[in-house]
Every structure is written in structure tokens, then in C-alpha cells.
Amino acid sequence: MPKIEIFKEFKPTEDAYWRSIILYGNNTASYKFALGMALLDLIENEQNIVSLKDLSPIFAKYICEHLNVAPRQTTNNSSTFLEACKKYNENIITTERLIDITEKNAFNYVLDKFPIVNGRIIPKPFYEYDKRNKQIILTDNSFKLKGIKYFNDLRKETEARWKLVETAWELGISTNLLQVNYSKDNYSLYIDTSFRRKNITSVRDALNGYQKGFCFYCFDNITIDCDSEKLCDIDHFFPHALQAQRPDINFDGVWNLVLTCQDCNRGNNGKFAKLPALKYLERLHTRNEYLISSHHPLRETLMLQTGSTEKERIKFLQEIYNFAKMNLVSEWSIEEKREKGF
Secondary structure, X not given: OOOOOOOOOOOOOHHHHHHHHHHHOOOOEOHHHHHHHHHHHHHHOOOOEEEHHHHHXXXXXXXXXXXXXXXXXXXXXXXXXXXXXXXXXOXXXXXXXXXXXXXXXXXXXXXXXXXXXXXXXXXXXXXXXEOOOOEEEEOHHHXXXXXXXXXXXXXXHHHHHHHHHXXXXXXXXXXXXXXXXXEOOOOEEEEXXXXXXXXXXXXXHHHHHHHOOEOOOOOOEOEOOOOOOOEOEEEEOOOHHHHHXXXXXXXXXXXXXXXXXXHHHHOOOOOOOOEEOHHHHHHHHHHHHHHHHOOOOOHHHHHHHHOXXXXXXXXXXXXXXXXXXXXXXXXXXXXXOOOOOO
């Protein structure tokens, strides 16, 4: 009898790819957000081929606006472009001078890095960068964005994410450590600046029994002996970075924690904040069901976190996988070092 697959592949749409860039692309400066806002302007005006000279005033405008309320726009100590924007805001240099500096200094990295999420270029990039002719060519994927029902929401989402990152830089903390809360009084989001991510360690003892001393992903040998060089890592199957977008889900819950070797978690080809491939989702479900059916001490905790019936738990995992795929886009997998260990 052929095996029945309970989980289905999910294919992100163009707006899902866009959101993955804005939410999960690298943040060392706010250039990504300014470029995103500029691209939305170009898409709305149906501009297809745009020179860097014509892109410069649009790009610089957004940076200048944000500098007026948030002086910290980068994690670096200095920037020729940002200094020019500050001088423009202070009426020290002209618009023409600002555009000239923007064209020469602002696009050195951002145009190459914008379409990269989790170390990979998204499958449906929104433009091609023609370095030789100093221009960008918007792709059909860009103009498909304009066809979505709430196109302007993308602008609001980009602006909101930009403000969150600015706040993190101002407070001197990682953007991944922001605790975003909802205020019912004024229907706004706020940040608890005292928040620090929980340090999870004791879960090793609770979960190692099922994994039988093997890495969850590659089945290499691991141990819970803190003095051993093979000490396993505790990995969030669905990356903890998703927490800010889904505060209703406890990504620190036992249901989402697995034990891995150090290479799988943070080695050269490690998972880091990537989404595990679909085959691992089935493995996670099997692990959780084993603990529940065997009346493990974690049984009630797992059921509370994921659902009281197996049908509910499958639906829960599928929903989180779909959400993660929309945001993180690319999937991660690794070659197994032995036959199935558990």
C-alpha cells in the first residue's frame, strides 16, 4: 500500500516573496526598506526600466524622511550617503548634490542583496540589476504585486517593519529580540524593552530519549553531556524569528524544539533561521505523536500547545508550515549521515 502523505507542499505567491524580503532579509542599514518603498512607487507608476540617476531622488527621499525622526539608520559607524542625507535635511547641500552622492554611494550593496532571504535569492525576483548600464529592469513579478487586492498594505507593512528596526537600533538590541505586544487601548503595537529571549537548556534531558542520541536532521551522534564536544544544540524547528509575526503561537513550546548536532544547527551548511524541508515536518509530527501516545510527562503540554486530537495537531503544523514558507521562502535540508536513527 503506498504511503499517504499528510502534509502538502505550499508555493508562495509574489506578495509572500515580497514580505519575506521585508521581514527576514538582512538588516545592517535601512537601505532595504527605502529601496522597497521606491520599488512600490515605480510599480504603482508602472515604470519598467529605471536608471540609478532616476531612482536616486525617490530612494533618498525616504531615507531623508526617516532621518528626521530616527537619526540611527545603520549599524555601521559612518556612511557617505547618510551624511549627505543629513546635510540635505539641514539645508547644507542642494538636491542636485544629494542625488549625485546617492547615485554614486547608495546602491553599492543594496541592489544585489535586496532579493536575498536566508542566504538565497528568492525564486521570483522583482527586478534585474543591469550594472553595465546603471539601471534596474522591473520584472513581471513586480507588476503582479499591483494586482493583489491590498497592494497599499505592502507599503504600510514595509514602513512598520522599518520603524521596528529603527527602534531596535536606537535601543541597541537585536531585531530578533524585539517583544512586540498589542495594546487594546489604542489598537497599536508596542515593544517591551526589558524583553530578552529565554535561555532554554533543560529540554535536552526531556527530548533526548526519543531521539536516542541522534541528531534530529542528519542522525549523527549527539549527547546531552555538557562536558562533551558532541553536546547537542536545541533548535527551534520553526525559527524563533517568526515569533514577532505570530505572537499567538508559542515558538518556545516543546512541540517546536528538537535536538541537533552543532553542524546542522550552526555549521557551514547549517539550518540557522531557515525553514526545514517538508519531510522534516512529518518527522516532527511523528516525534510529538510518540510522546503523546506514550503518555510521556510532556503529553499534556504538547496537547495544550498543538491540539487535543491528532487531526487538530496536523492542521496546526500545516498552518504554521504555510505561514513559515510564506515568510522564509526557501527550505533547508541536509544529507543524512546514517539510516534513520529513530
